[in-house]
Amino acid sequence: MNDTGATQPHAAPTLEPGFKGIVRDWSSDQRSFKTASWGKVMMWAFLLSDTFIFGCFLLSYMTARMSTTVPWPNPSEVFALEVFGVHMPLLLIAIMTFVLITSSGTMAMAVNYAYRRDRKRTTMLILVTAFFGAMFVGMQAFEWSKLIHEGVRPWGNPWGADQFGATFFMITGFHGTHVSIGVIFLLIMARKVWRGDLDNARPGFLTGRKGRYEMVEIMGLYWHFVDLVWVFIFAFFYLW
Amino acid sequence: MDHAATATPATAPHEEHQQHPIKLYLTVWVWLFILSVGSYMVDILQFQGLLRWGLIVTLMLLKAGLIIAVFMHMAWERLALSYAILVPPVLILVFVAMMAIESSYTEWMRVFFLSGGT
Numbered sequence: 001m002n003d004t005g006a007t008q009p010h011a012a013p014t015l016e017p018g019f020k021g022i023v024r025d026w027s028s029d030q031r032s033f034k035t036a037s038w039g040k041v042m043m044w045a046f047l048l049s050d051t052f053i054f055g056c057f058l059l060s061y062m063t064a065r066m067s068t069t070v071p072w073p074n075p076s077e078v079f080a081l082e083v084f085g086v087h088m089p090l091l092l093i094a095i096m097t098f099v100l101i102t103s104s105g106t107m108a109m110a111v112n113y114a115y116r117r118d119r120k121r122t123t124m125l126i127l128v129t130a131f132f133g134a135m136f137v138g139m140q141a142f143e144w145s146k147l148i149h150e151g152v153r154p155w156g157n158p159w160g161a162d163q164f165g166a167t168f169f170m171i172t173g174f175h176g177t178h179v180s181i182g183v184i185f186l187l188i189m190a191r192k193v194w195r196g197d198l199d200n201a202r203p204g205f206l207t208g209r210k211g212r213y214e215m216v217e218i219m220g221l222y223w224h225f226v227d228l229v230w231v232f233i234f235a236f237f238y239l240w
Numbered sequence: 241m242d243h244a245a246t247a248t249p250a251t252a253p254h255e256e257h258q259q260h261p262i263k264l265y266l267t268v269w270v271w272l273f274i275l276s277v278g279s280y281m282v283d284i285l286q287f288q289g290l291l292r293w294g295l296i297v298t299l300m301l302l303k304a305g306l307i308i309a310v311f312m313h314m315a316w317e318r319l320a321l322s323y324a325i326l327v328p329p330v331l332i333l334v335f336v337a338m339m340a341i342e343s344s345y346t347e348w349m350r351v352f353f354l355s356g357g358t
Contacts, residue, residue: 018319025320033321044325055332059339066343069350076283094280101276105269108311115259217313224311228304235300239283240293 043218047225050178054229057171058236064163073159075238079143093238096139097230100179103132104227107220114193114216122216123194129223130186133179140176144169171233178226189219268310275303 015034016024026032033041065072076089083091110125147168151158154166192198197211204211279299282292309315314322 015318022319022323025318032324033318035318036321041321044321048325048328051329052332055329055335059332059335062336063339063343063346066340067346067350069347069354090280090283094276097276097280098273101269101272104272104307104311105265108265108268109262112260112262112265221312224307227311228307231300231303231307235279235296239279239296 037214039214039218040221043221047221050225050229054171054174054232057167057174058232061167061171061237064167065161068161068163070161072161073157073164075240078147078159079238090238092139092143093234096136096143097234099132099136099139100227100230103129103136104224106132107223111217111220114198114213117199117213119193119196119199123190126186126190126193126216130183130190133183133186133223137176137179137183140172140179144172168237171237175226175229175233178229182223182226185219185222189216264310268306271306272303275299275306279303 015021025034028034036044079091079093080087080089081091082088106125107129110122110129113121113125147165152165152168154169156162157165192202192204192211193216196202197204198213198215199211201210201212203209276299279296282295282299287295308326314325
């Protein structure tokens, strides 16, 4: 939409730093976000709204847990695994955390190589990210089936407060859906990068918007957000 | 246009093209690992009480900060955007305070009127 040529002449001298800059940007004509493209701003706006959704989920979990008079099941024990006869609390969750962090790291590097126009490395790194994402979803499926097998239901469980199952399936399910959509998104983008759509500004099949390398960064924002949400779920649901 | 943007990286006030050394991402990655191990250790070592909550929240916020600032490039955005995105979630904290009061009240009602019941 806005190529750099349009913003370059007036961008350099007028942009002020600090709080004064915020006031200037917001009260200025035309656009408040001077350096971010509209695509990036829209992704941030979406992520902000998603923050509120996950915020409300965690909030309802807090409310359920604080208001119940029945003891809450101990997540450290519920999510423990027996590995070669050794009792490891929260092992699977720890591995899932590391897998997701690693995928975030490879995504960040994919964005970096995308801006260097390195098609091969970008594609590879996006595919590695998608692989780790799929691995995460796989482990989550394992965790779900294990808990369902042990008798956890949205309306009850063998260890304590009934609300445990409802909040668990809701929060991790919604997050897992985000990861799954992200993996699909990543695979589509890997194909675009590999085929050279971003170099040739080829219109996308759905929106018809021309391919450009910033798309990788915008998709990266989504992926990092999924990792970010997991940081909060890990802290509040699994460790608390 | 792109050549002009990449030719003057230091003086130009942050263009739409983010370019940082790979080493930065690897460093952040290692730190995220260390912090995650830290929060896992909180559970393994069975810290309890204020120490536990304090460590969990501190490690969580450090990890979230690193992801937002470096991986999502928020540190290099204009403050107009950063504030627009980072300030509204504060409202969630207000909501948390409200629901904490509400749920304490609900629990008290349950204990008092349902004879410690469900």
